[in-house]
Amino acid sequence: DPSDESLMGRLQEGDREALSELVVRHQQDIFRFSLHYLKDVAGTYTVELETDITRRAVADTLPSQITVVLEEEQARLVQVEPNITGQPPLPYEGGTPQFSETEIEVSGAASRVEQVVAVRVQLDLSEARNDFAAEVTLTPIDVDGSPVNGLNLSPETIRVTVPVSPRTDVRRVSIQPDIRVDTLQEGYTFSAGIELNPTEVFLSGDDLSA
Numbered sequence: 001d002p003s004d005e006s007l008m009g010r011l012q013e014g015d016r017e018a019l020s021e022l023v024v025r026h027q028q029d030i031f032r033f034s035l036h037y038l039k040d041v042a043g044t045y046t047v048e049l050e051t052d053i054t055r056r057a058v059a060d061t062l063p064s065q066i067t068v069v070l071e072e073e074q075a076r077l078v079q080v081e082p083n084i085t086g087q088p089p090l091p092y093e094g095g096t097p098q099f100s101e102t103e104i105e106v107s108g109a110a111s112r113v114e115q116v117v118a119v120r121v122q123l124d125l126s127e128a129r130n131d132f133a134a135e136v137t138l139t140p141i142d143v144d145g146s147p148v149n150g151l152n153l154s155p156e157t158i159r160v161t162v163p164v165s166p167r168t169d170v171r172r173v174s175i176q177p178d179i180r181v182d183t184l185q186e187g188y189t190f191s192a193g194i195e196l197n198p199t200e201v202f203l204s205g206d207d208l209s210a
Helices: 005-012 016-025
Strands: 029-033 042-052 065-070 073-086 092-093 103-109 117-124 132-135 139-141 152-154 157-162 164-166 170-174 200-204
Touching: 005 016, 117 132, 117 157
Parallel strands: 073 117
Antiparallel strands: 029 042, 042 065, 073 103, 092 164, 103 152, 117 139, 132 157, 170 200
8 A cells, every 4th residue: 555654665675575465455456566667786766656456446646656775685694593581490500502503594685684693593491491492483683683674584493402401509408497396485385387488498509419
């Protein structure tokens, strides 16, 4: 829809998904872009919009022209980078993530491909008490860690495994109260049902695995 500024802006930026959205929205009314006179080189062009309406209607296209940026398509390999958002609960720890693919092919407009410094994998190990394994999606990121949109990834997902094991420097122990009834003053007694909070604590040291 030419009146959808957000969609038209994405088209001008070379977002391929925006073109698919345009076709889906207007399966009956097709807006044809006159690109026959564009040069087969990268550059910025002003393109007149021609309207081909399959049903009876008066064509009134706004805007009547758009700016198209034509870029060379580029592809290169980038490294996979893990981003662990949550560590395993005590007394467990996660090891080094292992990936089914360590390099991912990123392709698309040259200006966007050049922004990519890595492909990020988000890992949440906050509930992991055993070895973690999952199929995860990938996100290309720039030097600031922000996502770079409008690119193709091959493959789009990879398999990730992370070994999870108990820490040798942390040990979980239960609290056992030592109640000395003989120290109570005369006329007092303990009531039934003693509640503890917390019921266990973690000890940290050089080696508490024994």
